[in-house]
Amino acid sequence: DTGSAAAVPINEVDIAYVTPVTVGTPPQTLMLDLDTGSSDLWVFSSLTPSSQVRGQEIYSPAKSSTSKLLSGHTWSIRYGDGSGSRGTVYTDNFTIGGLEVESQAVQTAQEVSSSFTQEQSLDGLVGLGFSTLNTVRPSSQLTFFDNARPKLDEEVFTADLKYHATGSYDFGFIDRAKYTGNITYTPVQQSPGYWTHSLSGYAVGSGAFQSTQIQGISDTGTTLLYLPTAIVTAYYRQVQGAQNSQYYGGYVFPCSSTLPTFTFGIEGARFTIPASYINYTRISPTSSTCYGGLQSSSGLGINIFGDVALKAAFVVFSGTNPPRIGFGTK
Numbered sequence: 001d002t003g004s005a006a007a008v009p010i011n012e013v014d015i016a017y018v019t020p021v022t023v024g025t026p027p028q029t030l031m032l033d034l035d036t037g038s039s040d041l042w043v044f045s046s047l048t049p050s051s052q053v054r055g056q057e058i059y060s061p062a063k064s065s066t067s068k069l070l071s072g073h074t075w076s077i078r079y080g081d082g083s084g085s086r087g088t089v090y091t092d093n094f095t096i097g098g099l100e101v102e103s104q105a106v107q108t109a110q111e112v113s114s115s116f117t118q119e120q121s122l123d124g125l126v127g128l129g130f131s132t133l134n135t136v137r138p139s140s141q142l143t144f145f146d147n148a149r150p151k152l153d154e155e156v157f158t159a160d161l162k163y164h165a166t167g168s169y170d171f172g173f174i175d176r177a178k179y180t181g182n183i184t185y186t187p188v189q190q191s192p193g194y195w196t197h198s199l200s201g202y203a204v205g206s207g208a209f210q211s212t213q214i215q216g217i218s219d220t221g222t223t224l225l226y227l228p229t230a231i232v233t234a235y236y237r238q239v240q241g242a243q244n245s246q247y248y249g250g251y252v253f254p255c256s257s258t259l260p261t262f263t264f265g266i267e268g269a270r271f272t273i274p275a276s277y278i279n280y281t282r283i284s285p286t287s288s289t290c291y292g293g294l295q296s297s298s299g300l301g302i303n304i305f306g307d308v309a310l311k312a313a314f315v316v317f318s319g320t321n322p323p324r325i326g327f328g329t330k
């Protein structure tokens with residue numbers, strides 16, 4: 001089997017991407033954020049206090065003839081951006097892009113943090129990290145990808161995220177029409193559960209490529225690109241008027257600045273992030289100061305290759321044994 005679904009940016013700066021999924025019988029359609037940086041599938045639900053729901057679609061297990069309570073099971077998750085949620089668990093039929101998993105663990109939120117309440121076009125997350133990260137207790141649950149694996153034509157899913165446009169996620173096949181040339185693969189270290197791999201180096205603008213191993217996680221659920229401070233300062237040294245603002249919590253610069261491109265390496269291959277992707281957003285709607293799409297990872301304890309980087313490539317998440325990740329030019 002295979003599946004293919006849209007990845008729709010939820011606002012005008014691509015803060016996150018959502019994908020239509022269906023849960024239950026008859027199907028209830030929700031828009032979920034497919035997140036390779038976590039491994040919980042959770043949804044706004046009929047169990048979410050109405051004070052915490054603001055425009056989101058909800059899953060109502062009582063309206064599904066195939067829902068089953070996973071008795072005694074709970075979950076609680078906190079993300080790197082400080083957002084979080086917690087609740088109970090049902091199993092039900094779950095499909096993405098025509099690919100169905102029966103009896104998928106669907107984690108129903110009984111509490112969500114304010115930033116999720118405020119994001120009205122995001123109805124929950126589909127974790128596509130390794131199932132070892134799943135927070136359901138007393139027994140942890142499998143991700144959609146792990147459940148779908150046995151029926152997939154190929155043990156892969158791909159991400160084709162786009163700048164200010166709708167892209168796609170495919171399951172079970174690699175669409176040759178979505179990239180040119182070959183996919184370059186590199187090993188993944190699957191413990192503790194992220195898609196952890198290394199970049200082979202980087203270049204700022206037309207500068208020389210610096211060959212240096214940079215370990216981090218490819219995370220479709222993180223908006224920006226977070227790299228070591230030394231690399232980030234070298235980048236913004238090329239930007240007139242750029243500064244690392246304590247007030248805004250990162251590098252800002254005049255929106256009129258000319259930004260250099262940023263190139264990253266995967267083994268011998270090179271992928272260039274256009275300057276426009278790094279001119280991320282105005283710090284407020286009327287401001288002429290802009291916030292960068294490349295920021296320092298020093299506070300995070302890990303480098304994160306988020307959407308700003310991933311949307312510059314066609315990315316293959318390969319669940320083979322051993323797992324690997326591949327990047328193709330598009």
Ligand SMILES: NCc1ccc(-c2ccco2)nc1
Pocket residue numbers: 016033035037038079080081083115116119122125221222
């Ligand atoms: N990296 C996981 C993740 C995804 C989306 C969010 C989110 C969206 C709106 C508010 O918070 N938070 C964390």
